[in-house]
Amino acid sequence: MNKLVLVDGNSIAYRAFFALPLLNNEKGVYTNAVYGFTTMLLKILEEEKPTHMMVAFDAGKTTFRHTTYKKYKGTRQKTPPELSEQLPFMRDLLKAFNIAHYELENYEADDIIGTLAKRASKDDWEVKIFSGDKDLLQLVTENVHVALTRKGITNVDTYDLAMVNEKYGITPVQIIDMKGLMGDASDNIPGVPGVGEKTALKLLKEFETVEGVYESLDKVSGKKLKEKLEANEEDAYMSKKLATIETNSPVEITFEDLVKMEPNYEEVVTLFKDLEFASLLDRIDGKVEVEKEEVKDIQVTVVDEVTEGLLVSPSAVVVEVLEENYHLGEIIGISIVNETGNYYLPTSIALKSNVFQEWAANTKKEKWLFDAKRAVVALGWGGISLKGVTFDMQIASYLIDPSASSHEMADISKRNHGVAIESDEVFYGKGKKRHIPEGSALAQHLARKAASINELKPKLEEQLKQNDQYELFEELEMPLSIVLGNMEMNGVSVDKEELEQMGEKLGEKLVSIEKEIHELAGVSFNINSPKQLGEILFEKLNLPAIKKTKTGYSTSADILEKLKDKHEVVEKILLYRQLGKLNSTYIEGLLKVIHKKSGKIHTIFNQSLTQTGRLSSTEPNLQNIPIRLEEGRKIRHAFIPEQKDAVILAADYSQIELRVLAHISKDENLINAFVNDLDIHTKTAMDVFHVKEEQVTSQMRRTAKAVNFGIVYGISDYGLSQNLGITRKEAQEFINRYFQSFPGVKDYMETIVEEAREKGYVTTMLKRRRYLPEITSRNFNLRSFAERTAMNTPIQGSAADIIKQAMVNMALEMEKRNLNSRLLLQVHDELIFDVKKDELEQMKKLVPEVMEKAVELVVPIKADVEFGDTWYDAK
DNA sequence: GGAACCACGC
DNA sequence: GACGTACGTGGTTCCA
Helix, strand or coil: CCEEEEEEHHHHHHHHHHHCCCCECCCCCECHHHHHHHHHHHHHHHHHCCCEEEEECCCCCCCCHHHHCCCCCCCCCCCCHHHHCCHHHHHHHHHHCCCEEECCCCCCHHHHHHHHHHHHHHCCCEEEEEECCHHHHHHCCCCEEEEEECCCCCCEEEECHHHHHHHHCCCCCHHHHHHHHHCEHHHCECCCCCCCHHHHHHHHHHHCCHHHHHHCHHHCCCHHHHHHHHHCHHHHHHHHHHHCCCCCCCCCCCHHHHECCCCCHHHHHHHHHHHCCHHHHHHHECCECCCCCCCCCCCCEECCCCCHHHCCCCEEEEEEECCCCCCCCCEEEEEEEECCEEEEECHHHHHHCHHHHHHHHCCCCCEEECCHHHHHHHHHHCCCCCCCEEEEHHHHHHHHCCCCCCCCHHHHHHHCCCCCCCCHHHHHCCHHHCCCCCHHHHHHHHHHHHHHHHHHHHHHHHHHHHCCCHHHHHHHHHHHHHHHHHHHHHCEEECHHHHHHHHHHHHHHHHHHHHHHHHHHCCCCCCCCHHHHHHHHHHHCCCCCCCECCCCECCCHHHHHHHCCCCHHHHHHHHHHHHHHHHHHHHHHHHHCECCCCCEECCEEECCCCCCCCCEEECCCCCCCCCCCHHHHHHHHHEECCCCCEEEEEEEECCHHHHHHHHHHCCHHHHHHHHCCCCHHHHHHHHHHCCCHHHCCHHHHHHHHHHHHHHHHCCCHHHHHHHHCCCHHHHHHHHHHHHHHCHHHHHHHHHHHHHHHHHCEEECCCCCEEECHHHHCCCHHHHHHHHHHHHHHHHHHHHHHHHHHHHHHHHHHHHHCCCCCEEEEECCCEEEEEEEHHHHHHHHHHHHHHHHCCCCCCCCCCEEEEEECCCCCCC
């Protein structure tokens, strides 16, 4: 059977334009609408597989509707130039895809679509229409279906007769009558003033059509409504006419012109490349021989004996570890590129060579790497020391723009027009297909990587200098990567037996709670399945469903909290979840990652990931070990010093973000609070609630704390309302009162958003950068999010700068003093050490001192120190 | 293998 | 009034 797909081109383009941030390509051409439009096309081609297809566009400004009503579409804003400049690209793309497009003088895209849909359905074709405009629903019939864009662009709701009825309770043809009565603000169709969708639908259910309404006007209930209808009869009829899609427009194009042919993939590829649609290129990969970026063979010397002559300074070095977790992986090969040549060193030869080892450990021999920490740690496990690293390409790329689409070597190289490298995923394969290619291919791949580092180092350094970030790079992040490498390599000792015992107890408890839950529910089911749980709670037990998710009922903790007193099973489920989380993530999770060789836990800190400058921690994540609830906190009993002669020392910054805020905003009230060492949440409560200190209740303090939390994390009034369980309006009121009390903060928030709009980015105290292109978006959500980010990133990012500086300074100080204590972990505002008992007195003073002096603020910085036999006891 | 949901920390 | 709302990591389920 024939299947015709008709696309409302203008409507989809508009949707895409407003839904996506203003992307542009290297030539400065905006591409967001083209991008969205193209993803929609690809999706249609993949999912609908039409035999015939056409995209209709509006022709000009005036249409036959303007003769009926001059003001038709009169209030519509001009198409933004950023969008109109993209329309030609869409036509080019359609041509490349071999998809017909059509426009008709005096008619709108709707009319073309309506006309063709009617003709096709006469011949019993299947027709599907894509648009963002609800008006098109009037075309729905047995074999004509309409797909309307939902949020985003590629998400659509498909309407057939039943769907229209379900949504509106009327037939498709009555959509026209609905528009006639309610009008359409966006098209400037008047309708009957005071009649909205609800009233229109009510009237139509009773009287079927506009005509029906006026024939039985005396039967309409409501005096005012009747008066309004009476006074606007003409407008109602005219509006109906305007809203009617012309299904007999003089469309000359024939179905033969619409036959869907194979795309001209060569043209598509060329266009995608021009537009820089890398991800879309991937999607059509396989359909066509996409000529890959020319990967040229380079001259590589395979070294069978390492000599001093080839290890000159500086050298670009690649130490390849295929495993993502470099604590576990083997080094599969080493390459070196320097002014004497390009070399590949088979692992076994390099690691055994004294010449190599001495060169690696020599701080005076300069080395340039990509993700140096990976190489340092991987070599470290083999007992080889790598020193003298002066340039890390990954960190440089991250500092230049943390939001860059990827910090993979192949992508960075491409972005900066360096040596073409295959991505690791392509070269090694992924998933089950991953393997190490044979020797000479591997030598080529690794040599290209080293050549890329060698080539791009000056370019990236130049960019760092232009951004005034060279000091941040050289004095903070580069030394920090060494500190982090040592922390990871050193690892954290855990009491395995302690964990196992806790696990056993938890396991028993879980079994008994599970049984209780099944008994209370009257049926056995998987409590860990939100789907099954939802069905039990909200269907079988008939508890009120407060919130729904995309796929079913929400069973999240905050929802269950509200249902606690409705059924005793709820509390058990919460407990089951809590203990289950502890057992699977923390007990079993941590036991799984105890390293076979060291018996310790070695996390990996990611230094080039977060948009704010914070670190993250993986395999395992040691930055989210429980603390809030006592049961969870007990996990910390298992984190112990390496030797008996030591303790765990934890030092945390007190309110570092709010102190940073005081510093950058220069708000007098906030500065005074910290200078006088007040309890900041109590102080905030006093100001926000206009009460004296002794009148601050715990509820008031809790609210104030949530407001401060909101300021620090950049949450919205909605976020605050969720945290406090209040309305959005009340939350906004708290924020307003906060700003009244701290006017300097308000000024700062306004200034920083303005600055972000002008410059396109914000910076932290130590010049870390975050770009916020969406701050000029016309999409309210995107823009608001960017604005909150502009306010928040300098705060959170500067706090990250400060603790990083403290870590570097601390490492220097400990080395200078020849201390045997070790830094184990960083948890955003907290440093955890393994401290030898004979160094305890010294460290207790030194750690907070170094932390407090990391940078100088206009307010004092405060760090608190605790220690104990385990991490649990360091409180 | 990936999406969806949930939960932990700061 | 819409829009859908701090970041990051990881476990489990469920569907392809």
